[in-house]
Amino acid sequence: MRAEDIHPAGLRPGDVLRGGAVGLRTRPLRAALSALGIAIGIAAMVAVVGISSSSRADLDRTLDSLGTNLLTVSPGRTMDGGLAKLPARAEDMVARIGPVASVSAIGRVADANVYRTDRIPAAETGGLAAYAVRTDLPAATGARLRDGTWLNAATARHPAVVLGATAAERLGVGRAAPEVRVLVGGQWFTVVGILQPAPLAPELDIGALVGWPAAQDRLGFDGHATTVYTRSADAAVEDVRSVLGATANPAAPNEVEVSRPSDALAAKRAAGEAFTRLLLGVGAVALLVGGVGVANTMVISVLERLAEIGLRRALGATRGHIRTQFLAESLLLSALGGAAGALLGAGVTASYAASQSWPPVVPVWTLAGALAATLATGTLAGLYPAVHAGRLPPTTALATP
Amino acid sequence: MIELTNVTRTYAGGVTALAGVSLTVAAGELVAVTGPSGSGKSTLLHVLGTLDRPTSGGVRIAGYDVAALSDAGLSALRAHRIGFVFQQFHLAGGTTALDNVADGLLYTGLRRAERRRRAERVLHRVGLGHRMEHRPHELSGGERQRVAVARAVAGDPPLLLADEPTGALDTASGAAVVELLRELNGAGTTVVVITHERELAAALPRQVRLRDGRLEHEGTVHGT
Numbered sequence A: 001m002r003a004e005d006i007h008p009a010g011l012r013p014g015d016v017l018r019g020g021a022v023g024l025r026t027r028p029l030r031a032a033l034s035a036l037g038i039a040i041g042i043a044a045m046v047a048v049v050g051i052s053s054s055s056r057a058d059l060d061r062t063l064d065s066l067g068t069n070l071l072t073v074s075p076g077r078t079m080d081g082g083l084a085k086l087p088a089r090a091e092d093m094v095a096r097i098g099p100v101a102s103v104s105a106i107g108r109v110a111d112a113n114v115y116r117t118d119r120i121p122a123a124e125t126g127g128l129a130a131y132a133v134r135t136d137l138p139a140a141t142g143a144r145l146r147d148g149t150w151l152n153a154a155t156a157r158h159p160a161v162v163l164g165a166t167a168a169e170r171l172g173v174g175r176a177a178p179e180v181r182v183l184v185g186g187q188w189f190t191v192v193g194i195l196q197p198a199p200l201a202p203e204l205d206i207g208a209l210v211g212w213p214a215a216q217d218r219l220g221f222d223g224h225a226t227t228v229y230t231r232s233a234d235a236a237v238e239d240v241r242s243v244l245g246a247t248a249n250p251a252a253p254n255e256v257e258v259s260r261p262s263d264a265l266a267a268k269r270a271a272g273e274a275f276t277r278l279l280l281g282v283g284a285v286a287l288l289v290g291g292v293g294v295a296n297t298m299v300i301s302v303l304e305r306l307a308e309i310g311l312r313r314a315l316g317a318t319r320g321h322i323r324t325q326f327l328a329e330s331l332l333l334s335a336l337g338g339a340a341g342a343l344l345g346a347g348v349t350a351s352y353a354a355s356q357s358w359p360p361v362v363p364v365w366t367l368a369g370a371l372a373a374t375l376a377t378g379t380l381a382g383l384y385p386a387v388h389a390g391r392l393p394p395t396t397a398l399a400t401p
Numbered sequence B: 001m002i003e004l005t006n007v008t009r010t011y012a013g014g015v016t017a018l019a020g021v022s023l024t025v026a027a028g029e030l031v032a033v034t035g036p037s038g039s040g041k042s043t044l045l046h047v048l049g050t051l052d053r054p055t056s057g058g059v060r061i062a063g064y065d066v067a068a069l070s071d072a073g074l075s076a077l078r079a080h081r082i083g084f085v086f087q088q089f090h091l092a093g094g095t096t097a098l099d100n101v102a103d104g105l106l107y108t109g110l111r112r113a114e115r116r117r118r119a120e121r122v123l124h125r126v127g128l129g130h131r132m133e134h135r136p137h138e139l140s141g142g143e144r145q146r147v148a149v150a151r152a153v154a155g156d157p158p159l160l161l162a163d164e165p166t167g168a169l170d171t172a173s174g175a176a177v178v179e180l181l182r183e184l185n186g187a188g189t190t191v192v193v194i195t196h197e198r199e200l201a202a203a204l205p206r207q208v209r210l211r212d213g214r215l216e217h218e219g220t221v222h223g224t
Helices: A013-020 A022-026 A028-066 A090-095 A137-141 A165-171 A212-218 A234-248 A261-304 A306-314 A319-355 A364-391 A394-399 B041-048 B071-081 B097-103 B112-125 B141-153 B171-186 B198-202
Strands: A070-075 A100-108 A129-133 A145-148 A160-163 A181-184 A187-195 A207-211 A227-232 A256-259 B002-010 B016-025 B030-034 B056-061 B082-085 B159-163 B190-194 B206-211 B214-219
Touching: A013 A022, A013 A319, A022 A028, A022 A319, A028 A261, A028 A319, A028 A364, A070 A234, A070 A261, A090 A100, A090 A227, A090 A234, A100 A137, A129 A212, A137 A227, A160 A165, A160 A181, A165 A187, A181 A207, A187 A207, A207 A212, A227 A234, A234 A256, A256 A261, A261 A306, A261 A319, A261 A364, A306 A319, A306 A394, A306 B071, A319 A364, A319 B071, A394 B041, B002 B041, B016 B041, B016 B056, B016 B214, B030 B041, B030 B171, B030 B198, B041 B056, B041 B159, B041 B190, B071 B082, B082 B141, B097 B112, B097 B141, B112 B141, B141 B159, B141 B171, B159 B171, B171 B190
Parallel strands: A129 A207, A160 A187, B030 B190, B030 B206, B082 B159, B159 B190
Antiparallel strands: A070 A227, A070 A256, A100 A129, A100 A227, A145 A187, A160 A207, A181 A187, B002 B016, B002 B056, B206 B214
16 A cells, blocks of 8 residues: 555535534533624624614615705805895896796894793894795795795785794794794794704704795895705706806805705715714724634633544544634634624614614625624634644643543 | 554653664554553554654554655544544543544544444444433443444544553443453454553453563563
8 A cells, every 4th residue: 555545534514514613512601702702893893884874875865855956045255354145136037047947035134033932031042043035935945844834925924933943942832823922023923834854954944934025024124135045957956056156146246155055964974974984993993802802712722622632633633624623613603793793783773773763774795794804803813723723733632631 | 554663752852752662563463552651651552543753763554654644644544544542531521422433433534424324333332322312421431431432443443542441440341341342353453452450451462561662571461
């Protein structure tokens, strides 16, 4: 017989798995604790990505429903630094731009504060403002009523007011009714409606909105719009934007500020992404610590099982067989932790999203990433102990009782 | 079956465990290796079992030149040609007798079902057919050692090495294990038993006595 005639047999996958599970079966508590480290790391990362994805999905849904074709025109500053005014005809001019579908406006009523009753000290304005509004405002801004009705041609002339969401809350007005009145600019106005929060026109939230004619007749409103809202066809938004300033105030186009409120929401999203990356880093640190825990468990496992290693070598295990067994154990530990962590992270995402009324979203790439991170951690943590176990001389291993 | 030619084994630090041992064991023999503690018995068993390589000298086991085999080759040789029985049994706790024996065939490349089938057969052969589903802590010492013997011979190795197989057993259990080794030898297996019990050694057909790493005496011990 020649030396080449004898070769070690390979292990079957099932036997590798069973061999890797020996440590888990004989020391379940330790296995569970070291897998827990991995689970926490993976759960943190999955939850961070899941929650930020859910938040983004919610923002996208909001933008979809509100539309991104809203542009606003406001007066800026004059050349000498004073507050500019929009010309009284600004609305008409803007409405003449071809692609503009709808136009509306509000005008800040100077020096008109809003109080619940006449007994409130004058200084406690609550940061609320009075606005003269056009009756077509809801269509242009996407503002929706929570209670009551919007102003119509008749109520716009009467002392009737619609409160923004924050304004209603600060004033303590829960519903619109004929007997519910608030003091606007020193006069009593009946609350006919309360708005829901308006994400694209946040200025409405803190406003007491009265009809344009009523503001002029009763509050001394000067008739100059302070914000003009326009909706245009989606494809034409940029074109409209480029001519909007000059159209609203042909005499001094530099004194006009044009903005797209949906951009602010998108910017909020970008800011959230930066924060997400930071939290993801924290999750990665947790995973690293978990990996160290698994490595520690594996090193101890090898030390405790010297006799078993010696026996296996005597039974014909090669260095590779021993290495494979301990690497499989490390991977199995990490995989169990990773699976538990992914479930936990998805659960945290789902419950947090539910509490915020967001659509729960856990991107598939997150789970794939979690799997990859888990296997990488398991390999790194198990490599040294496995190689060490494989290199142990069989006699040394057997000499240990 | 075994051919040792002038084998020495020196450990780091200058300790000489084997100092030129030449020994030939033919197929089908039943040999006792005796000697006091520190005489090199364990080292000899490790060299015979290819768990350790000699510092110098030639070793041929079951027709293979150990020096010419890689570590993987030696592993395969152990898997297919050599069975081990240890004083401490080395059974896996929490694992049934059947699976302990079946795991002895783990590195032979056989399927699990076949390993278990053979394990069942060999357990019957060692008289433990009724103990297959018992775990080591539910077995007596003698039964445990018989499970260990079953594991060693499950793959039908031509060579069986036993290191103090009765060292942890009472006399009756020890005698049963020796009887089992005799039976296996009768069926054709070459058996080498390392022991410090003279009585046990004297009952075997051939004795080899080691002292200070050298073969001191060969033949039949007559109470010297």
